[in-house]
Amino acid sequence: MATQVAREKGTPTEPWMLDYEAWGAATAGQIKQSRVLFEKAIEAAREQGPDAREEAAIFLEDYIEALSDFGLKQDARHSPAN
Numbered sequence: 001m002a003t004q005v006a007r008e009k010g011t012p013t014e015p016w017m018l019d020y021e022a023w024g025a026a027t028a029g030q031i032k033q034s035r036v037l038f039e040k041a042i043e044a045a046r047e048q049g050p051d052a053r054e055e056a057a058i059f060l061e062d063y064i065e066a067l068s069d070f071g072l073k074q075d076a077r078h079s080p081a082n
Helices: 002-007 014-027 031-047 050-069 073-077
Strands: none
Touching: 002 014, 014 031, 014 050, 031 050, 050 073
16 A cells, blocks of 8 residues: 555645555554554645645544544544644
């Protein structure tokens, strides 16, 4: 999947690919990698400007959901939005 994400670098679909890869890492139990990828997805969406605010919010919601799924509710409260 990393190869697919690399192909999307700099395109409008890059944040979505990072989000998919983050979910893949989360479902594989790779919590640290998942966090990094969700944060990259959020940042990539924010860099696309105000038109991508909704996408950034979706990725943030995914990030918080994944943390909660792992029982890391305290970490979810201190998400990248804060």
